[in-house]
């Protein structure tokens with residue numbers, strides 16, 4: 001991991017469900033999530049916008065909860081989520097994720113990482 005990250009900007013396919021005004025590149029969120037979570041982790045983005053965090057999370061085997069005050073942005077988020085529920089699109093987008101040295105680097109990393117386990121429950125009565 002270097003101090004300065006060189007990552008691709010948002011590609012046209014990342015705007016397939018209409019671009020959010022401050023949408024971030026999937027490559028950036030993928031790098032952040034991989035650096036800070038494990039497989040199967042829950043990720044919360046309370047300012048989710050078009051849910052780039054969520055799309056990146058789902059593409060790399062994490063669960064996601066997003067919140068936004070703008071219904072318009074929740075619609076973009078829902079459409080992006082629906083898009084990757086198509087296994088063919090899911091696979092294509094995963095292969096297109098930038099920021100890796102070669103095509104197999106991400107797959108090899110995902111195959112070797114540990115799974116997070118949740119052993120605490122919060123019960124409010």
Ligand SMILES: C[S@@+](CC[C@H](N)C(=O)[O-])C[C@H]1O[C@@H](n2cnc3c(N)ncnc32)[C@H](O)[C@@H]1O
Nearest residue numbers: 020022023024047048049050051052068069070
């Ligand atoms: C910088 S954008 C997030 C962009 C997102 N990372 C993406 O890639 O699409 C911040 C979002 O926070 C939302 N927001 C701002 N204040 C909020 C609040 N108080 N509660 C919920 N959402 C809020 C805005 O509507 C906006 O969509």
